[in-house]
Amino acid sequence: QAQLVESGGGSVQAGGSLKLTCAASVPTFSTYAMGWFRQAPGKAREFVATISGGGSETYYEDAVKGRFTISRDSAKNTVYLQMNSLKPEDTAVYYCASRRTSFAGPPYSYDYWGQGTQVTVSS
Numbered sequence: 001q002a003q004l005v006e007s008g009g010g011s012v013q014a015g016g017s018l019k020l021t022c023a024a025s026v027p028t029f030s031t032y033a034m035g036w037f038r039q040a041p042g043k044a045r046e047f048v049a050t051i052s053g054g055g056s057e058t059y060y061e062d063a064v065k066g067r068f069t070i071s072r073d074s075a076k077n078t079v080y081l082q083m084n085s086l087k088p089e090d091t092a093v094y095y096c097a098s099r100r101t102s103f104a105g106p107p108y109s110y111d112y113w114g115q116g117t118q119v120t121v122s123s
Contacts, residue, residue, distance in 0.1 A: 004023070008117060034072055035097045039095070051070045051104055096113070
C-alpha cells in the first residue's frame with residue numbers, strides 16, 4: 001500500500017510558477033511509475049504528466065507541454081511537478097498518483113492517490 005502526500009500548492013498570478021512535491025511511502029520507489037493529475041471544479045479528473053520508475057521516460061498532456069516538468073528523486077522517494085507560465089485554466093486540485101509498474105505510458109490508470117493540493121491561478 002502506497003501513501004502519497006502532496007505539497008506546494010497555492011495562489012499565483014498568471015505567468016507565475018509553482019513547484020509541487022509528492023512524498024511517497026512505497027516499498028520500492030523505483031519500480032513505481034508516478035504521475036500528476038488535476039481536477040478543476042465541475043470537471044473530470046485529467047492526466048497532466050507521468051514519469052517512469054527509472055525517470056527516463058516522461059509523458060505530458062498537450063496543454064502543459066513546454067510549461068510543466070515532472071521529475072523524481074529516488075533518494076528522497078519524491079516526485080515533483082515544476083509549473084511555469086501558469087494560466088488561469090491551470091486552476092485545479094492537483095493529485096499525485098503511483099502505480100505498480102515502472103512503465104509510465106498510457107493508459108493512465110493509477111493505483112494509489114494522494115489527497116490533492118489546490119493550485120489557483122488568477123488573471
